Amino acid sequence: MTAISDREKLSYIAAQAADARLNLELETEGMTLNLGPQHPATHGTLRIIAKLDGEQVISAEPVMGYMHRGYEKLAEVRTYPQVTALVNRIDWVGSFANEVPFILAAEKLMEVEAPPRAQWIRTTLFEMSRVANISLFLGDMALQLGATTPAFFAFRDREHVLNQIEAVTGGRFHPNFDRIGGLKDDLPAGWITETKRAMRKMRQFCEEMEQLVLGNEIFAARSRGIGVIPADIGLSYGLSGANIRSSGVDWDSRRDNPCGLVHSELDWKVWTHPDGDSFARFWVRLQEVRESTKMIDQLLDGLPSGPIMAKVPRIIKVPAGEAYVETENPLGVMGYYVISKGDLVPYRVKIRSASFSNISITPWLLQGVYVPDIITILASLYFILGDIDR
């Protein structure tokens, strides 16, 4: 038996105590989770660097630009009709809506106005692209939360709208149908009845989504109270569209700032929701799809007759000047700031795309949420990567 001196005893006790304290105060190392650029939930190439503590997010930072295609620069070496074909590809799910603000800005500079029939058809297609876009969101958000079938339903029923867009423009995804001073072509015979049928299908789809997703208790548990955006913070981050309307801000460019489109002549309602959470964003978008289908019905009923093209020179030279036009696109407010020096090509085009601003709130919004909620919040903010990166 070895004798232990008091000194040794004391140091042993001290070491034990230190160990115990260490165990008590043991801080686990955080983990950095890199969501994307290739990740099933970021539908595209968004990357989120999330610093985690367990499953809780300490800080999250979106990294964008993996799909930057330089449209603003490309537009400087393309003539105005060519730019229309390019900007189609910004928000590729609701592509006709991308052309409209650009064409309106060019028309503003040239001081031409499209004939009424063209304006009505333009508004119809504008709203149809909204239906095609947001119906995809309705399925996609459910998919992100784990329900597979709603996504299939969304693709199935969206097809009817895309078919109608294709029947009139010739392109399912990239219509390139809008022209300065009007439209490329008139509606083919029988299109109006077919479109009304498609709109009925879409309303049925909304009903289905209401039952399948919105009314689902699990969906409510996953999305209610998740990612709450207070109105003032949302506004300060430049949120627009359904994202800000679901925070209770009653602001819709279609109603408040109509230019070139005929929304003011229709009977419709701007939907808002006071909660500002993911559930509210889903709810508002669902109502918007339904409202849009009703708007399209009204537009088709009230379609005026007449030409579809104003008198515009064959070779388009836009007089020098600056114009900014923004419209309420499916994803939010989209604006084009066009500067012309009187050439065939624009001198500078600045594109204000909705998703870029919408996604900029994520570092604020993702603080302190759990990993599954990152997905809920990203899905409910609804961005299209092309619209972020341009």
Added chain:
Amino acid sequence: MALVPGLIKGLGVTGGTLLRTVFPDGWKKPIPNPVKGAETVQYPHEKEAPPPRARGVIALHEENCTACMLCARECPDWCIYIEGHKEKAPPRRAGGKPRQVNALDRFDIDYALCMYCGICVDVCPFEALFWSPEYEFSEPRIADLLHDKSRLAEWMETVPEFEPYEAGSEAKIKTVPPT
């Protein structure tokens, strides 16, 4: 809590779709026929007809082309290659002067670059380019997507007649030249 829980309603929606797909004729004729009930089309065996305006592939009506290069210039990604030369054609009337016409040597469209925007068809002043809804022209090699004028002329046969317009339209219906 709603009267019927949303979970059950959701099951009803998917279950209802299942039944509608399997029994498309309803309860009067309960014979399983999912091929009819499904919304999908079994592609290589069964094809959906694209609408006549569908921008599938660009067809060239060679006789109308004057090698004016407008399409090649307006193309946003410059995928049309045209070469031509001037030549004397026999006079229209006997005893007249021989005319000078532009003959087309080369008219290639690189479909690997083409973004199907339709600007070339729009700007063509002589109605030499048409959209055909034909879409099955993929190639295993990307270089083979460069199609020359003989191939483009073959697609002229698939160009459908222009549709009539919806009521209230003042647009003129265009015609497709006979091949």
Added chain:
Amino acid sequence: MIDATLLFGELAYWQQTSLRVVGGLTAVLLIAGTLVYVHLFKLVSFMQSRLGPMEAGPFGSLQLLAEVGKFLQKEDIFPRKADKFVFAAAPFVVLMSTFLLVVVVPGGPDAWFIDSDIGVYLAMAVSSISVIGILMAGWGSASKYSLLGGLRATGQLIAYELPLILAVVGVVIQAGTMNMQLIVYAQADGAIFGWGGIGNPYILTQGVGFLLFMIAMQAELTQTPFDMPIAESELVTGYMTEYSGMRFLLFFIGEFATAGVFSAIAAVLFLGGWYIPGIDPDDNIMNVLGPIVMLTKIVGLTFLVFWFRFTFPRFREDQLQKLAWKVLIPLALANIMVTGILKVAF
């Protein structure tokens, strides 16, 4: 699933054993294949207004073979920092629990693998082995997604093991035995208020238990309302993220075979197992009809699993735990209490 003792006369022990091994393999793979084709390929496709695979064989019936062929051809990729042995062994551990589970399921009066007096107990014990495999996969992959998936799976499977076992306890109390075969007999010989026309499937008396068992089973199988460990949209595919080729196939088979085997256990415990009302359970014909009846019940029960899976969104991890500990377990305990009281009273 057909054991040979009665059909082929007396066999040596090694012959019986090899027959059982072959039977077990067939049982697992046949069930997994049937479920994948009938549910995943067909019924779920119909739910989504599409047809599913149609090209390979009539109505795509050979698609599964094509898929297996594809998986076998694929490269077996090991991540560079993976713990090689753990990574390689994990799918086998998961599959092992499935194969061990199937041995307790009886398919007829003589068609059983082992006639164990602690069958239910064994099943519940063995089903937890897959947790180890999943944790091994999550850890061995050296991927953050896999690790998160593995940890989630562990937490979830441990939480739902409890309601699963507690739901079964009611049946055990009522039948008075843990032997799966005797539980079937107890149901076949049972009577509903003195009427023995269809025996007494325990779903009638243990409805709550059945409900709990189905919910807990869904969670044990990590199917959708409880598929946090896989969660495609968050964790890519959780613990399976880094797997490819044959090892992924093993996970895949394990997933569906376990669904089948759990449904088989549910069918035995709650739906009366292999017996057919009106036919003497000891009749030799039941050795042939029994497995067919079992397969039908398995397909029916797994349809529920896949119906839920493709309809519902998923819970969050904390909600899932809350459901297990605050709702299911108290309910299961109450169910046991009521069953116990009634058992003593009558």
